[in-house]
Amino acid sequence: MSVKSKTGYRDVKAIVLKRIQDRVWQPGALLPAEADLAVEFGCARATVNRAMQELSDDGLVERRRKAGTRVKKAPLRQVKFEIPMVRAEVEASGASYRYALVTRNILVAPDWLRARLDLAPEAQVLHLECMHYANSNPFQFEDRWINLAAVPDAEQADFTAISPNEWLVQTVPFTTAEVRFSASAASESLAEFLQTPTGSPLFTAERTTWLNGLPVTNTRLHFASGYSMVAQY
Amino acid sequence: MSVKSKTGYRDVKAIVLKRIQDRVWQPGALLPAEADLAVEFGCARATVNRAMQELSDDGLVERRRKAGTRVKKAPLRQVKFEIPMVRAEVEASGASYRYALVTRNILVAPDWLRARLDLAPEAQVLHLECMHYANSNPFQFEDRWINLAAVPDAEQADFTAISPNEWLVQTVPFTTAEVRFSASAASESLAEFLQTPTGSPLFTAERTTWLNGLPVTNTRLHFASGYSMVAQY
DNA sequence: CAGTGGTCTAGACCACACA
DNA sequence: GTGTGGTCTAGACCACTGC
Secondary structure (H helix, E strand, O other): OOOOOOOHHHHHHHHHHHHHHHOOOOOEEEEHHHHHHHHHOOOHHHHHHHHHHHHOOOOOOEEEEOEEEEEEEOOOOOEEEEEEHHHHHHOOOHHHHHHHHHEEEEEEEOHHHHHHHHHOOOOOOEEEEEEEOOOOOOEEEEEEEEEEEHHHHHOOOOOOOOOHHHHHHOOOOOOEEEEEEEEEEOHHHHHOOOOOOOEEEEEEEEEEEEEEEEEEEEEEEOOOOOOOEEOOO | OOOOOOOOOHHHHHHHHHHHHOOOOOOOOEEEHHHHHHHOOOOOOOHHHHHHHHHHHHHOEEEOOOOOOEEOOOOOEEEEEEEHHHHHHHHHHHOOEEEEEEEEEEEEOOOHHHHHOOOOOOEEEEEEEEEEEEEEEEEEEEEEEOOOOOOHHHHHOOOOOOOOOHHHHHHOOOEEEEEEEEEOOHHHHHHHHHHOOOOOOEEEEEEEEEOOOOOEEEEEEEEEOOOOOEEEE
16 A cells, blocks of 8 residues: 555666666666566656666667667766856855956967967957956966957956956857867966966866857866866766 | 648757847746747647756756746856777777786775775775877876775786776676866876876876775876867857 | 646657668 | 657646745
């Protein structure tokens, strides 16, 4: 009499996952069809379908029409990183956030940037260098380029008051982007800004952003020494 | 008479996304309820629900019962990284892959590792150092620790023939893990292995793995100079 | 309390890919 | 052809939460 409610898609997912982990269904093995599982679990096929789709998204099983569902041999797992705004990241750590504009220049896009963003020759860009602090300690140095053809308003914006990141998120949200993580050595000026010895290894993120295919901005974020990025999966 | 089939959840998603991008629904604005949208699009509420759930997963809208669905002000987007196996990553680049075991030792877990993995005092671990090459060029130095209490078979495995990564994926797939990316300076020995100057900035990934809460392994992967990790979103 | 999203159902049709 | 997953439907009930 104590049949604890119905079997939800979460339950189905958990049961199937357990069977995979326990090798009831070994890597490469064919799972029963959705309809059969639905009978076994006493739920609708749609419920099983949702569970299996999520397992497929998670990279644990592989599904093909007619061929059925198989346990992946090499579960290719993927990590999800949130891309936080600097302010949020700093404040989440309990520190107080401060931002400062270092330099601001309008100039013709240098060649490497033209290539990177696929800009026209002589394209005008806004170049900004900024510092982000956590409790007055250097947190991140930002080297940003904004394509003025894509965002002309940027020329009027007051970047001493608002960081380019926040301004851009407000002005052109819902963009697509590419991110690249790497390690780089602190140049002399970077070392001074980040208060670290010249040549220190710095965790660096480069982000390039488009709006409907139109290149908007490119930025290199150099994090202070010791920074690391964590994710679970 | 040319009503091109029915409105699917992909269509709904695309339409809603377009309205958000076009500012028909501005950041922070409240969207119509699912039931209303279903009427407008001429489809079932479940279809709208699926579309909106995906937009929510994608970080573009925020949904709360009773409160309804709102366009996020700061669309916090997330990046998905595949965690490739070294061999696959090297071979995907067109290079030929080679693996070599450098050292192999069984010993009592050092303190930092005990703390990291929450191991018992005097826990036995297998320590492996390995090199991964791409076209005979150093690609990655792997510093791996395996908890023998969790995977006793590891003591018998022939790690001169198979890399610990591949062995572990075969032996204990379907684990959970934590990954941490950072930048570190090449030690003297690391520099030699990776054929780079001592102190060079290296992109480093540390991965810790559990199987049902039981700590399995910890590994630090030091990539050769110049390596970077890319993702799009 | 009442309105919203979250989930489940039973049934249906379709697209695809294997035999 | 035929069996599989992919999707849609109309309806229902539930869980949460703002009012």
